[in-house]
Amino acid sequence: MILLSYNSPYDPGKSFVVPWDLPPSQEHLFGTTSRGQDLFWWLTFAVRNSLFLGVLTAIISRIIAILIGLTAGYRGGWLDRVLMSLNDTFVVLPLLPILILLGFLLRDRMNLFYLAVILGLFGWPFDARLIRSQVLSLKERSFTRTAVYSGTSAFWITINEHLPFVLPIVFATTINNILWSIGMEVTLSVLGLSDLTTPTLGTALFWANQHGALVAGVWWWIAAPALVTIVLFLGLYLLFTSINEFIDPRTRLRLIGG
């Protein structure tokens, strides 16, 4: 669908380029909206933008999570306590009200990029804790000590010994984080707190609500984005479980015959 968006015959920014309120048909696969847009082609852009947002958020929050998780785990001591206290605070804070406040204040300046940065800044704590606990347990294992007494530096120990165990966690959390971020965007958009001119899965639903799609009987305007979202999430989720199993160290161990 992402690829398709580059072939779209219609510009998503423009409205009323096709007859409005047409139910799904061969010509307009998902029907058209009350704003005269072809829903199928419009949604191709939405998926592209939503995925972009998800991936960007994931990258930002992964960087923070890895840095904090590794530092807290490897250094330990007071630094660990301070970081984890901060971490738990971030975990517990009710994010939505804070995001609403932020979105509310930024409203006009809000765009996908900002949103990704903001979500990235809030999306790390669960995963940082996971990484930290993994590093803590790895640090206690003999093979870390073997490496130390083989004269290996802390940097190479992290890369060679610990990263193969930490990476699967990073990966597993990446897809979760992408899903979370796309979901958050949907939520904020539905509330009208994002850049409403950019087509995303969330803004699709926002405009449908704005035009009272359900009441007006244009059910496909709600159903199509909802369906696309579900399919997208399902797909990403399945991708996640299969890849996750593949790169799990335990699976790898079994593959090499352990």
Next chain:
Amino acid sequence: MTLLSVKNLRAYYRTEVYGISRTVQAVDGVSFDLLPNEIYGVAGESSCGKTTLIKVISGNTKPPLKVLEGSVNYNFNDYKVDMLHISQDELRQNVRWKEISYVMQGSMSVLNPVRKVIETFRDIVDTHERITDKKKFLEQTRAHVNRLGLPTDVLNAYPHQLSGGMRQRVAIALATVFQPALIIADEPTTALDVVVQRGVLQMIREIQTTSGNTVLLVTHDMAVHANVADRVMIMYAGRIAEEAPTETIFDAPLHPYTQHLIHSLPMIGEKSTKASLKGAPPNLADPPGGCRFHPRCPYVMDVCRTKVPDLISVKERHRVACHLVEEGAL
């Protein structure tokens, strides 16, 4: 009369990971009898099949473990049980704990960390003999624990408040609440310090002497067998190498593997050089043909490579599986 009779038991693990199937011949043609009122030792190194053997004879055969052939028959005072064909319900209600109980490997962790010890007693007793009178149950349990020389305080403790040795003794107390005919003790003292180990083994011996039941003692530690067991079976790579009364095994071992095991044991007060066997125990997914010990045997002959030696009786109660013995070369 025998308590347990195992005949020609063959139990394999069949696993499949990513389309690659593997068969591990963990127990391969094992036959032996357990008599009432004895401590029977099973010795062998890691992955020699002794753990699998216990699983099968105690009715814990679960996939991927599969029994291919053989029989496991018990006779508890005329209550006969065919372990390979008994129904799960009957096994659960009448056999487990009433007739066969366990002291497991790493027994330190057999107690539920979030429940008091007495509650585990209650669960087990209630399962087999519904507790109607709580007071009586408490009294009986206290008496039982006391009889075994444990303080009654342990009943009201959580497992983490007890030392490793104490937990192991609680596990033994749990195993003996119903005076079972057979107690299976699987590496009961492996993680314990020597002084504590001695105390725990003494307790097992005392219980056996006073109640006259049978103990199946599984451990890799030959020194423990020397001091506790009445008869010892030596397993190697899924098969019985030798079986004899303890004195015979230690004084006149016939199988080269047994000889090595016993002669290589270091002792305080003796510094003569002890040799090690070459090679390592075979991988049971791909064991060597013939006698499975032949690649490591110092006396290997041609016949050893092709023919599996039979387990033959050389004397009253002394059986050995070695071609040297068959041919009278020793």
Next chain:
Amino acid sequence: MRKFILKYLIPRIIQFLTIIFVGITVTYIIPRLAPTDPVEAQISTMMAMGSSLDPASIESMRAALTDLYGLSGSPVEQYFTFWGRLLRGDLGPSLDNFPTPVSKMIGQALPYTLRLLIPAVIISFIFGNLFGAMSSYYPKNKALKVIEVLGQVVRSIPYYIVAIVLLVTFSYFIPIFPFSGAYPIGTRPDWSSLEFILKNLEHAVLPAATLILVGFGGWFVGMKSLTSNIISEDYVVYVETAGLSKNRILIHYIIRTAILPQFTALAMVLGTVFSGALIMEVVFGYPGIGSLAIRAIYSNDYSMIMGITIYSIIGVAVAVFLMDLLYPLFDPRVRYQ
């Protein structure tokens, strides 16, 4: 006891205060990061939306806003004034329903949210954990496998979509549940009439169902991964060989031990669950904090949003704190350490 206070209570209190401190500080900083003067921006949006307030009211509103944002004095002074007002419980007047205090409006909406949230959290917690444990204890059961896949999928889909699907299905295509609100339009809230309470329950079914469905998957997965280690623990294998019944093992030996981390997790996810409840109310037009928030968004009621944010931070922090205090009751290992 002294040990308990020193080693358990004090760190928890510190954590509690940290949450509130960080949360409130974040809400303090955010408006100050906004690139424009929030007061003027606010006034001009309100004017642009055709507000019919007289100049005097606008002036008093400007004063209220400046005060609310705490924009008088140096940043440090501002920060202290901000805290001072908070500690007095003063969140300022609502801009939309000027001059009703924000705290009063939140106070009215809060019971609706809690009535929805608390039972939903409890139900999803119980069922999620029960089924999760069962699914690792009975790995071959087909029905449990289906439940697992459903739970997993629903869990990852945004609340909003789940809500909308339920809404469309059960009140649009199959209209068995009301479309929106907490009670039929035109009735007055009357908690002494059974009929009203029943109506209210009927209205709460779909919102609660959404919360339960989404929460269920999380608990299910969490419990499953916790118990997948426990079912092979020595003490479980041991009582199995001792012949204990499956139910007794499941409850006393598997769930009983695995549930403890789940209580901690419950405290951890309260913030998320609370956020989810807000969305739910928006979709179903249920008159709680969420509806209050969306109305505030549409009417640019800044002080209301600020109030809701602060309330939710404090509320979640208190809930987490209480949870932590209850935890030792369940875990003897914590109790005796």
Next chain:
Amino acid sequence: MSTNGKLLDVQHVTVEFHIGGLVGGTLLTAVNDASFSLESDKPEIFTLAGESGSGKTTLSRLLLRDLEPTKGKVLFEGRDLSTIRKRSEFTEFIKKVQPVFQNPFETFNPLRRVEAYLLDTAINFGMASNRRDAAEVVDNALRNVGLSLDEVRQRYPHELSGGQIQRVSVARALISKPRLILADEPVSMVDASLRMEIVNLFQKLRDEQQVSVIYITHDLATAYYISDRIAIMLRGYIVESGPVEDVLDRPAHPYTQLLKESVPEPTPKQRESWAKHIALGATEVKEYGRIGCKFAGRCPQVMDICRKADPPDVQVGRQTVKCYLYSGHGENAAAGSQS
């Protein structure tokens, strides 16, 4: 640099741990005023023996500079370990002191091939400048333990037997040509039929390569078999030390006597005496907190003074014994020296 002819000199070291949180908690003395030394020109196998919780592992971590002592100091070749600060100094130190760990399968990362550790060690310690030279160095080290690089090349830890991989572990420790090897329970996880080849290996290293070995174990039988001297530890204290034949053939300290008596002999001849009743120790924490001799609660020859203050170190023959029985307080000063 004055070395006093000592390779390793442990001087009155004490290690205390805080158990518990930031505030409160209890102080646990894991190692208490321990002293011993190894001669520089006379390689030997020195055993630290004790039960779990005796402090032997803590002491070994101290010698590897994994921990710093609360009191006292450890000198290696005359240098105080606590003055090692820079990374290069640490590398220089561990080049000469190498560990062998207990569980061979944990010693190496299960996801990495074992040869990677060997090659890394050779390069990190400057024993070789490139991979090809390193391979030769590694192969030499492996031949010392009866293996060769070809046998372990491309192998993951689980593809080798416990005995093989423990030998690889020793080979890794040998690459940097160390003066001292610390082996923490190196054979407790290895099967009986493979155990002796590793134990014999340490003797070979001592005799052929002049490497000293500190052998840490709970197993008195192997300790007797390989070591020259032994120190018995109880709850942080070294209660008895000296030549292994003296200490184990004629134990002087009542604890050593109990320990020796409790080791099951691999022969059925002493069954009946072995099975006679013994007193089991109090829980671990209780004995740690005891004032005076930690063994007082279980000692058959306990005196009042034992519960009041730490016993002094007394020289009995070639043994050093921490017990009041030999310091003139006991009536039967020679009690322990009967056979």
